[in-house]
Amino acid sequence: MDFVLDFIEQGFIYAIIAFGVYITYSILDFPDLTVDSSFPLGAAVGVLLIKNGVNPYLALPAAFLAGGISGLATGVIHAKFGVRDLLSGIITMTMLYSINHQIAGTSNVPLMNDENIFTLFNKAIEAVLPQNIASSIMPFSKLILIFIIMMITKILFDLYMKTKSGYLLRAVGDNEAVVATLAKNSGTVKIIGLVIANALVALAGCVMLQDQRYFDIGMGTGTIVIGLASVIIGINVFGKLSFIKGTTAVILGSVAYKACVAAAIEIGLPPSFLKLVIGALFLIILIVGNFSKKGAEK
Amino acid sequence: MKKFISMLCVLSMAVFAGCGSEVTDSTAESSQTGEMVNVGIAQFAEHGSLDNCVEGFKLGMAEAGFEEGVNVTYDLQNAQADMATCNQIAQAMTRGDNDLVCAVATPMAQAAYNAAEGNVPVIYTAVTDPVAAELANEDGSSVGNTTGTSDKLAVDAQLQMIRDFLPEAKTIGILYTTSEANSVSAIAEYKELAPSYGFEIVESGISQQSEVSMAATNLAGKVDCFSNLTDNTVVAALPVVLDAANQAGIPVFGSEIDQVRNGCAATEGLDYIELGKQTGAMAARVLNGEDISTIPYETISEYSLYINSDVLANLGLSVPEDLQASANDVK
Numbered sequence: 290m291d292f293v294l295d296f297i298e299q300g301f302i303y304a305i306i307a308f309g310v311y312i313t314y315s316i317l318d319f320p321d322l323t324v325d326s327s328f329p330l331g332a333a334v335g336v337l338l339i340k341n342g343v344n345p346y347l348a349l350p351a352a353f354l355a356g357g358i359s360g361l362a363t364g365v366i367h368a369k370f371g372v373r374d375l376l377s378g379i380i381t382m383t384m385l386y387s388i389n390h391q392i393a394g395t396s397n398v399p400l401m402n403d404e405n406i407f408t409l410f411n412k413a414i415e416a417v418l419p420q421n422i423a424s425s426i427m428p429f430s431k432l433i434l435i436f437i438i439m440m441i442t443k444i445l446f447d448l449y450m451k452t453k454s455g456y457l458l459r460a461v462g463d464n465e466a467v468v469a470t471l472a473k474n475s476g477t478v479k480i481i482g483l484v485i486a487n488a489l490v491a492l493a494g495c496v497m498l499q500d501q502r503y504f505d506i507g508m509g510t511g512t513i514v515i516g517l518a519s520v521i522i523g524i525n526v527f528g529k530l531s532f533i534k535g536t537t538a539v540i541l542g543s544v545a546y547k548a549c550v551a552a553a554i555e556i557g558l559p560p561s562f563l564k565l566v567i568g569a570l571f572l573i574i575l576i577v578g579n580f581s582k583k584g585a586e587k
Numbered sequence: 588m589k590k591f592i593s594m595l596c597v598l599s600m601a602v603f604a605g606c607g608s609e610v611t612d613s614t615a616e617s618s619q620t621g622e623m624v625n626v627g628i629a630q631f632a633e634h635g636s637l638d639n640c641v642e643g644f645k646l647g648m649a650e651a652g653f654e655e656g657v658n659v660t661y662d663l664q665n666a667q668a669d670m671a672t673c674n675q676i677a678q679a680m681t682r683g684d685n686d687l688v689c690a691v692a693t694p695m696a697q698a699a700y701n702a703a704e705g706n707v708p709v710i711y712t713a714v715t716d717p718v719a720a721e722l723a724n725e726d727g728s729s730v731g732n733t734t735g736t737s738d739k740l741a742v743d744a745q746l747q748m749i750r751d752f753l754p755e756a757k758t759i760g761i762l763y764t765t766s767e768a769n770s771v772s773a774i775a776e777y778k779e780l781a782p783s784y785g786f787e788i789v790e791s792g793i794s795q796q797s798e799v800s801m802a803a804t805n806l807a808g809k810v811d812c813f814s815n816l817t818d819n820t821v822v823a824a825l826p827v828v829l830d831a832a833n834q835a836g837i838p839v840f841g842s843e844i845d846q847v848r849n850g851c852a853a854t855e856g857l858d859y860i861e862l863g864k865q866t867g868a869m870a871a872r873v874l875n876g877e878d879i880s881t882i883p884y885e886t887i888s889e890y891s892l893y894i895n896s897d898v899l900a901n902l903g904l905s906v907p908e909d910l911q912a913s914a915n916d917v918k
Contacts, residue, residue: 291682300676386794390765397768399721401730429598503697503720506766508670515671550672554664554679561633564667573652 296551298432300544301439302500303515305493307523307539308446309486310516315524315535316462317482319367322513324377326385327359327487329509331494333392336400336504345406349438356491357484359385364480389506395507405499410434431500438496442489443536449485458482490516509544519543520572526578545574607669624659624687627680629699631692632668635822635845636859640712643863650864651871668819670694677702681709683808687870689882690735692819693720693768700733708879711735712866713859715769715817717884726830727883734873734882736866738769738817740842741890744855745814746784748892749840752853753812758787760810762802762828764820765792773816798882799824803831813839815846817857825849838902844893848917852902853894862887893917 306328313321331352338348359381367377390396411430415423426433447456452488460467461478469476490512523542527533533541553566628644630637641663645655653659664680666673677698680688689710690699696711697720702710712735717723722733749759761777763770774790781788791806793799799821807813813832815821821828822842829850832839841851844858865885873879894906897918904916 292679295675295678295682299671299678303671338769395768395771396766397693397697401697401701401721484857501698502701503694505670507668507692507694511669511671547675551679554672554676557662557664561665561667563665563672581705 290557292551294429294432294455296372296547297544298435298500300547301432301435301540302493302496303519303547304439304540304543305442305496306490306512306516307519307543308442309489309493310513311520311523311535311539312458312482312486312489314517315520316458317479318462318477319374319479319483320378321360321363321483321486322371322375323363323381323385323483323487323518324361324490325509325512326389327356327490327509328494328497328512329504329506330385330392331356332498332504333389334491335495335498336393336398339400339403339405339499340398345404345409345499348499349406349492352495353488353492356494357488359491360483360485360487361480363487364434364476364483367483368476368480386506389509393504393506398504399505400498400502405502406496407431407434407499408438435496435500439540443540446489447534447536454478454481478572515543515546518546522546522571522574522578525575546571549574592647594807596695604821613765622658623682624653625685626659626661626662626870626874627683627685627688627873629662629673629676629680629688629690629695630663630665631673631690631695632819633665634819635849636817636843637691637819638715638824639845640863642713643687643860643865644689644867644870645863646860647867648871649867651868651875653867653871653874666695672775673698674702681707687874688901689870696720696722696733696735701737702734703734707732708873709733709735710866710870710873710879712862713738713817715739716772719768719772729880729882729884731880734869734879734884736862736869737884737886738857738859739886740773740817740856740857742773742780744784744890745840746777746780746793748853748855748910749786749812749814750784751773752838752840752904752909755910756786756811758789758810760806760813761788761790762806762813762821763790763792763816763817763818765794767818767820770816770818770821777814782811791818796820796824800827803828803830804834807831807837809836809898810837812837814852815839815842817842822846825851836902838898838904841893846892847895850898852898852904853892853906853914855890857887857890858893861889865892891915 293531313319314390334352334355335348338351339345363377363381366372366380367374399428414426457478465475519542520539521546527538549570550567553563618811628641655661664676666676673694681703685707687708688699690696692713696714699709714737715719717737724730763774778788789810791802793802829839838852841847841854843856847854892914893912894916896916
């Protein structure tokens with residue numbers, strides 16, 4: 290049971306990243322590698338604020354903002370200076386590595402003894418709820434808080450997609466010409482998309498920091514892979530169910546991906562096979578998803 | 588209906604995984620004669636030094652009466668230097684039925700200590716600075732439910748050794764990865780101590796393995812010798828470093844025995860197998876009922892001089908007379 294709690298918890302945190310990747314990859318059709326650095330950027334901002342005594346909850350919007358700026362950088366490099374999409378993400382990602390290092394101060398910062406959103410949340414539960422209820426909730430408190438943060442993000446995201454700006458975002462990905470005929474600048478719309486995407490990723494970084502209680506400069510490596518895997522599993526497997534929204538599909542995809550990793554760990558093969566097993570499970574999900582898609586089309 | 592197949596797939600995955608863990612449990616129990624102890628070993632990355640730690644850990648446990656397959660079962664996992672996997676392994680190991688978790692290298696130690704939440708004792712090894720990693724208090728005492736061994740380098744001894752080998756040398760080049768906290772603190776110590784041995788440290792920071800070659804070639808042209816840290820990235824690319832140094836005709840001094848075996852000239856340093864053994868002995872104490880929070884972290888009790896006579900001969904160097912007695916040749 291604990292094992293299931295663990296991957297759901299991890300899956301929910303990575304779902305916030307997957308929302309971001311969903312915007313860039315799925316809606317804008319923009320392969321954005323900035324996320325490998327905007328994820329630790331959110332964590333680095335968190336470290337800086339928490340170590341300076343700022344309330345850990347305030348670190349979340351601050352990380353969101355910082356991530357937005359990194360997305361802005363990629364967007365401007367691409368849309369205003371005409372650098373190719375893949376390359377503009379790589380450029381920002383590379384530069385951010387040094388910036389993250391500067392913000393956090395050093396490459397590895399533990400927060401073992403500092404307050405974080407989870408410890409504060411536990412204190413609030415103990416203060417507000419009667420003792421017997423509080424103690425029965427306690428094992429799930431992390432999951433509850435992560436779920437709340439993720440759901441707030443999801444609901445705001447869904448609402449945004451219904452605004453005019455949200456519709457334009459979809460339009461740019463589908464058909465740039467439509468946006469031009471509406472007398473809108475498709476470059477600006479892309480920039481907005483990248484800002485939101487990386488803001489979300491950095492927010493996830495800040496939540497992750499407080500969950501794992503240490504910052505490490507290497508924590509962003511492979512973020513894009515996990516994000517993409519979550520989005521692709523989500524859309525291919527769960528996205529076809531008519532009652533499921535894109536964002537919900539992405540959440541399920543993220544949990545499914547983390548379940549793959551957890552399963553690979555639990556199976557207990559020689560350690561060097563870990564990545565092979567994760568990849569194989571990922572592939573199985575996709576193949577099964579494609580089969581059921583064909584079935585649905587018939 | 589078919590829409591649900593995909594749902595089922597994910598569900599079955601979870602069940603499958605659950606089965607996996609039960610299978611290992613039953614094999615463990617079937618082979619047991621006395622009471623079986625489960626120990627999880629969570630390794631951060633795969634390379635010689637850390638592998639030796641694990642090997643040493645098992646030896647140390649065996650010496651203290653915990654023999655693999657007889658009364659202890661090991662579950663070994665390796666995060667392949669991936670932070671996200673590192674967290675998941677830490678969670679799986681500390682939430683499972685392990686009686687103790689051995690975490691190898693700093694990020695894994697931090698992840699395991701955090702995931703354990705006081706439920707499972709965590710013994711760490713190959714953590715250079717447990718105080719900076721917030722795994723130990725300033726006085727070396729445990730922060731609770733964790734203790735272990737540090738692979739802090741004997742920088743003083745290493746500098747003295749380099750001075751003995753190279754009486755004329757002025758500069759020592761050190762390659763390190765800016766993302767590795769261990770290396771950053773070691774560099775600081777080198778810089779602080781070097782002047783008292785008449786050396787100047789020239790460092791070159793890299794951020795990933797692909798940069799080692801360029802940085803090493805560049806640095807080799809500026810210094811009289813290299814000295815290695817226990818930097819994971821640089822050690823993993825040791826052949827590249829050795830090539831660059833050979834081209835420039837300068838020696839590379841290692842930081843532990845395995846590096847000397849692989850072509851470094853000498854080291855006044857660590858034997859990770861010994862470090863692992865010491866860690867295993869500590870783990871055995873905890874398994875025998877000693878309160879982990881009362882055990883302070885330990886550093887390796889002895890450093891020894893290891894040389895590679897073939898490499899020294901190629902460089903035209905010889906072992907200084909007063910070191911000859913204590914030198915162990917590991918060519």
